[in-house]
Amino acid sequence: MKRVLALLLIMTCLFCAGCWDQVEITDQALVLATGIDKGGRAGQEVVFTIQVANSRVLIPGEGGGTQEAFWTATGRGNTIREATFQMFHRIPRQVFFGHNRIMVVGEEVARSGIVPYLDRYFRSRETRPNLYILVARGKAQRVLETRMPTFQSSGMALINLFQLGNNHAIVPMRLVQFIYDLTLENTGAVAPIVEVVEQTSISAEEAKTNRPQTLSVGNLAVFDHNGRMVGELGETETLGLLWIRDWIERTDITVSCPLEGTKEPLDLELIGSTTTIRVHMGVDGMPRFEIQLRVMVDVAEHFGDHPGLDHVWYVDSLEKRANTVIARQIQSAVSKAQALNVDIFEFSEELRRQHPEEWQKIRNNWQDIFPMLEVTVSSKTLIGNRGMSVENPDSRLKVLK
């Protein structure tokens, strides 16, 4: 009996070798980024582009040389899935979406309503909903086809850029956060905009012969609560949004020198900040939003030839100026959002958290109320340190007034 069992066990091992559904990594087409555009003709509503890593180039020691690091393919169809299958006719590999970290949405798609295009990314077994979403200026296909001198592939460049976090006005937007904002009643969502620009960091000699292109990420596309892109936030407005939503990580604040008669700018670098939103209900039933900030900054640069940072009053004055700059950034974001009539700050959600009963009363009129909301900013900036120097070089000879 034991012999029979032992034989059976050994036989079982034959079936456990893992060769059944084996797929070698070189046989797979690892998708890095996907792009969605709108097709012109009927029956071809979706133009779906994938950017696939050339896995040979990615293996250290192997490949490299003249081989391209990626290739792209484009399919058309009624749905994203149909477009994908249509693509398979030309791809002699198994397409794998598990490493897809970037979703680029063409501007036309964004403006006509993004919601139908999101389902596939959530339903797919392979794609993870924590991928990053971007809006392309123009066609998404063009973004993915761009070969840039600064990175192996445009998709990987975007992944790398976003993994650095919120860097100044770059906002890595994960699909879960984007969809969360869209699903909230009365709340709109934002996504960063990517565009193809000319590479400028090469020598003038090279620029004469060929003009390589690269990607630039900046500004934010604003989606209303129906998922339609209705406008754009510029750099200042983006920073204002980041302050309000407490997403800001790394940025600088440029303030003017407190000394009379000089126009020397000082650059303050953000160390950390926390934002609290307080909602006060007015007697007329209108909510008033107070945005409270505590900001820690360091002095990063004093662009001038006057001394000053050795004086307490000077530093105090810098802090006040920083408060003004932050308040201005926030107000510009608020007025832009109010002009577009899209609540991208989760103000409606904040009102519900703090005053659930009042929220019930005005939730259906939010579109009428939001453009008239009063938003006040009270920020408190603290200067932590002034870097590795006290005053700018050669400034001690000047006399401080």
Add this chain to the structure above:
Amino acid sequence: MDNGKISQRQLAYLFFTVLVATVVFYNPQIAVGTVGRDAWITAMLGSIWGLLVVVVIVALGRRFPDKTLTGYIPQIIGKPLGLVLSLLYTVWFLFIGAGITAQFALFINTTIMPDTPSLALIITFMAVAFYAVSHGLEVFARINELFVWVIVIAILIVVTLPYELIDLRRLLPVGQTSIGNLVATSLIAGSWRGEVFLAGMFLPALITMKNTTRNLTITVFLIGFVLMAVEVSTIAVFGSHIVGDIELPAFSLARMISTARVLDRLEALVVAVWVSATFIKVCAFLYCANRAATDIMGFQEHRLLLAPITLMFTATAHNQTINPSQLVDFLTITWPGYGLLSFQLVIPLILLIIASLRGKGEGKA
């Protein structure tokens, strides 16, 4: 009869696994879909239902210390009626246990192995369960002592590691749902917690009855905390609107983990939890079905009926292979009535009342 004896600790661990197995995967979607961001309250309310079940079933067990649930039912309400009720309980174990097996196959099909036929999954699974149960209660109770730590640690990891995406403000404001709605929804989570009534089949196998109520109550409340943690974490990551719309929120939660570029793609952990926990759970149900059938037939040898029961289990599981919409429909509408409100709580409670009125059992309750 199976002479396997288990300790109090083994019983508590066993019920931790049995109760946690399917609820953390299927309940969040239903609860959040019904009551939104207050779903975690229903997870805790469910514990109270579980506590009631524990009190009733242990009180019954103390009256008949050497008999299982299906063993003492005929003693309480008389032979003909008692046999019918015992048979209904056997069918309950069979039906729900097979349903869990079908859910196992559904989960594996949904998440990692879409191409594998569910029948293949069910048959291999039941073959292992048959092997474990045929060696008696002690065997799978002891395997579970290993599994339970894997399960606890894996759930802790899945709940805490998406910390970058967790925003607890999404749970505010608390308590905007009406109490009636909360209680009604807690019946669904409570029906899973009510599975603790399976203890009625295990009590005679205990070395000592001391502290049974306390240990099972602690287990039931721990499950409440685990379920609450899963629901809080999924709502904080996805927001309450989305959790109701995604299949298997706990699995999706594991997919979101990407920590330090090293800990990535941890959904295999969830599958490990699912496979090990469901295995123990199906073993427990198979054991109960077999034990109940043996009691009804009055057999002494417990292995005699195990093979046919396992076959019926497999066939019923295959029959119950349903799509997720049907499953959620069953769990939302039928499950509380079929579970907590009848077989788990109400019938044992009536039995207890009759037993104490008629003075059946040793009356030590």
